[in-house]
Amino acid sequence: MIEEGKKKLWKDYQKEIADDKYFYVRSCIRQTFFPGAETTFIKILQKELGLDLYESAHHTTCTGIAYHSDILPFETTMTVVARQFAIMTESGYTNLVPSCITSFGVYTEILETWKHFPEIEQKVRELLKKATGREFEIPQNLAHASDVIYKYRDAIKEKMKKPLINKKTGEPIRGVEHIGCHYAKMFPKKGVGGAEYPHVLSGMIESWGGQVIDYPERRQCCGFGFRQYLVQANRGYSIACSKKKFESMEPYKPDFILTNCPGCPMFLDKWQYVVSEMEGKTYGENGHGIPVLTFEELAGLVLGYDPWEIGLQVHQVSVEPLLDKMGIDYNPENKYKLYKKNNSEKPEMPNFLKCY
Amino acid sequence: MNKKDKQVIVIGGGIAGMEAASYLSAMGYIVTIVEINDKLGGHLLKWERLFPTNRLGKEVLAFLGQGVENNVKVMTNSEVTKIIKEGDFFEVTINETIKEKADAILLTTGYDLFDATRKEEYGYGIYDNVITSPDLEEMFSSGKEITMKNGKKPKKIGFVHCVGSRDIKVNNIHCSKVCCVTAVKQATEIKEKLPEAEVFCFYMDLRMYGRHFENMYKDSQEKFGVNYIRGRLSEACENADTSILVKVEDTLAGKPLKMSVDLLILLVGFEPSKGTKRIGKMLGIEFSDDGFFKTQDEHTMTNISNIEGVFLAGTCVGPRTITNTIVDARAGAAAIASYLSGYDIMNRKSK
Numbered sequence: 001m002i003e004e005g006k007k008k009l010w011k012d013y014q015k016e017i018a019d020d021k022y023f024y025v026r027s028c029i030r031q032t033f034f035p036g037a038e039t040t041f042i043k044i045l046q047k048e049l050g051l052d053l054y055e056s057a058h059h060t061t062c063t064g065i066a067y068h069s070d071i072l073p074f075e076t077t078m079t080v081v082a083r084q085f086a087i088m089t090e091s092g093y094t095n096l097v098p099s100c101i102t103s104f105g106v107y108t109e110i111l112e113t114w115k116h117f118p119e120i121e122q123k124v125r126e127l128l129k130k131a132t133g134r135e136f137e138i139p140q141n142l143a144h145a146s147d148v149i150y151k152y153r154d155a156i157k158e159k160m161k162k163p164l165i166n167k168k169t170g171e172p173i174r175g176v177e178h179i180g181c182h183y184a185k186m187f188p189k190k191g192v193g194g195a196e197y198p199h200v201l202s203g204m205i206e207s208w209g210g211q212v213i214d215y216p217e218r219r220q221c222c223g224f225g226f227r228q229y230l231v232q233a234n235r236g237y238s239i240a241c242s243k244k245k246f247e248s249m250e251p252y253k254p255d256f257i258l259t260n261c262p263g264c265p266m267f268l269d270k271w272q273y274v275v276s277e278m279e280g281k282t283y284g285e286n287g288h289g290i291p292v293l294t295f296e297e298l299a300g301l302v303l304g305y306d307p308w309e310i311g312l313q314v315h316q317v318s319v320e321p322l323l324d325k326m327g328i329d330y331n332p333e334n335k336y337k338l339y340k341k342n343n344s345e346k347p348e349m350p351n352f353l354k355c356y
Numbered sequence: 357m358n359k360k361d362k363q364v365i366v367i368g369g370g371i372a373g374m375e376a377a378s379y380l381s382a383m384g385y386i387v388t389i390v391e392i393n394d395k396l397g398g399h400l401l402k403w404e405r406l407f408p409t410n411r412l413g414k415e416v417l418a419f420l421g422q423g424v425e426n427n428v429k430v431m432t433n434s435e436v437t438k439i440i441k442e443g444d445f446f447e448v449t450i451n452e453t454i455k456e457k458a459d460a461i462l463l464t465t466g467y468d469l470f471d472a473t474r475k476e477e478y479g480y481g482i483y484d485n486v487i488t489s490p491d492l493e494e495m496f497s498s499g500k501e502i503t504m505k506n507g508k509k510p511k512k513i514g515f516v517h518c519v520g521s522r523d524i525k526v527n528n529i530h531c532s533k534v535c536c537v538t539a540v541k542q543a544t545e546i547k548e549k550l551p552e553a554e555v556f557c558f559y560m561d562l563r564m565y566g567r568h569f570e571n572m573y574k575d576s577q578e579k580f581g582v583n584y585i586r587g588r589l590s591e592a593c594e595n596a597d598t599s600i601l602v603k604v605e606d607t608l609a610g611k612p613l614k615m616s617v618d619l620l621i622l623l624v625g626f627e628p629s630k631g632t633k634r635i636g637k638m639l640g641i642e643f644s645d646d647g648f649f650k651t652q653d654e655h656t657m658t659n660i661s662n663i664e665g666v667f668l669a670g671t672c673v674g675p676r677t678i679t680n681t682i683v684d685a686r687a688g689a690a691a692i693a694s695y696l697s698g699y700d701i702m703n704r705k706s707k
Contacts, residue, residue, distance in 0.1 A: 001482065001483065001484065001594055001598075002481060002482050002483070002484065005473070005481035005482035006482055008473075008481070009473065009476060009481075009482070194476065195476070196476035196477050196591075197476065197482065214594065215593075215596075216593040216594065216595055216601040217593070218593065219477075219591060219593070251596055252596065
């Protein structure tokens with residue numbers, strides 16, 4: 001691998017990321033999948049970096065899942081998104097930061113559509129006005145939440161308490177990154193580092209002391225393709241995608257998988273359990289899985305946040321092996337303290353995948 | 357005016373420029389070649405053997421050199437920086453200072469090879485064992501063994517056709533015409549040098565239009581065992597041992613295919629050269645949709661530009677083989693000679 005070649009390429013894919021005053025829009029599903037991720041993002045921006053982030057209770061789904069499943073026509077999606085823009089405008093913000101990669105893709109696609117077909121934008125403005133009485137300004141800057149963390153990765157490094165260094169060996173902790181398909185595969189110029197060798201997540205790992213591992217199936221979809229998982233009969237395709245990735249990354253012995261999409265960490269995490277139940281196969285060390293983190297969770301860990309405060313106990317694959325390598329102090333007793341009424345009660349353990 | 361007083365400036369000293377200059381000087385014109393590099397010969401300087409005969413490129417270069425060695429003024433390391441048309445004459449400024457008069461100009465500014473790093477998904481410049489067809493030719497020329505970057509002998513080798521050609525994603529819709537047969541030539545040469553290696557060519561169509569091309573293709577399969585798989589690569593990735601994992605659709609078998617090769621060779625296509633773009637803009641020459649120069653008629657005015665007195669030849673007008681470039685250069689010389697002797701080319705009338 002010629003690292004210089006990647007660096008040369010990254011120069012062509014440096015997007016503008018606003019430095020403050022963000023209108024943050026949450027994902028429909030991340031709060032269920034990884035409930036601590038978005039609150040951790042907000043905490044990092046507001047408390048650690050002292051930035052202005054605002055979110056509105058009036059924000060709704062962007063319709064991305066329905067749009068990509070052909071349930072809603074594009075006109076409807078555009079009008080719903082126009083409403084989000086209107087709420088941003090009414091709130092006095094101009095920099096839109098979606099938490100979700102699908103939303104980021106939907107927003108990007110709509111803004112590009114309007115750039116090339118202004119008459120469509122005009123029509124959507126009329127539809128929104130008719131339906132809600134609202135008007136909107138187009139965001140001056142659109143950046144995914146991972147772009148913002150990427151932008152401030154060195155500022156986070158300055159406050160870092162637990163670098164990505166194996167405490168026992170002193171070696172960098174090894175991470176593989178997995179980028180959501182809708183981040184840059186549709187519009188490579190809209191992603192930090194482009195579509196083929198994105199830098200948005202690998203830049204964080206490098207900055208925080210870790211080592212990024214490239215592996216052959218890095219670009220492969222995680223299996224969260226909407227048509228693959230929405231129809232139950234198609235879910236074999238979904239797990240096959242994830243399994244392909246696990247098999248490909250396994251020989252490199254990664255310490256963790258880093259993601260920036262709602263679906264990817266969900267499936268890369270949960271499918272490890274399913275593969276273990278189906279085939280008795282696990283991909284981490286000593287019967288464990290490979291821990292899967294969102295970028296906010298990783299940022300939270302390096303900043304020294306309590307792993308159970310940022311929701312890592314809801315991961316299917318136990319994160320403890322990574323926490324131990326990073327030298328993070330955690331109380332195992334607190335892991336399931338919110339689980340049921342009895343503090344000592346633990347969730348049922350899988351048959352093969354070793355969990356704590 | 358006597359022929360001997362008429363001067364032609366040829367901009368670009370590759371195959372077309374050299375051959376046109378030979379014929380124009382043979383016809384008695386004063387000919388100057390202005391070449392930006394330090395040597396004449398263009399891309400041919402870097403090519404060891406040529407299809408379809410496998411003769412050495414330097415033999416053709418020597419032949420072209422003979423034509424220009426006596427009666428043609430050659431200016432190397434020379435860049436045309438300004439051209440002004442004054443009546444029937446051109447004043448051509450070279451390297452900002454030298455001014456030459458010309459009665460006619462022949463543009464033979466050629467092509468550049470497609471920059472394979474633009475097909476990011478193939479990993480050229482990033483993966484150790486992804487190289488281009490000119491890189492392989494350079495290995496052939498050097499006489500060194502064909503190896504992977506780590507010095508190991510490759511056991512499986514893949515050729516990817518149409519890299520930067522017939523590809524709307526990189527804004528090149530045109531076929532570069534020489535890559536298919538170059539793959540056949542290079543695949544055969546590899547099998548000669550490494551008979552144990554397995555060689556695979558991933559192609560869209562095999563455009564074996566030239567004389568003897570089809571024979572080469574047939575021999576490559578029957579005598580050398582080169583495998584041809586009809587399908588375009590979706591991506592290449594690096595394995596832990598630095599071999600290359602390729603994903604391709606085998607459209608004849610109707611199946612996706614994933615395989616690893618030790619060396620992946622990208623057949624890079626033609627693009628209008630920087631010089632073609634720069635000189636074209638400077639003179640106000642019309643360009644075609646594909647970015648190469650536009651001739652006044654695809655069939656009948658093949659060397660004629662939109663500016664009277666400025667003629668075009670070779671690959672600045674579009675991808676072509678060496679044979680066709682030489683033929684086109686001679687045609688360009690004939691067009692210039694007719695023009696300078698008073699023939700009205702567009703109206704086909706003697707003045």
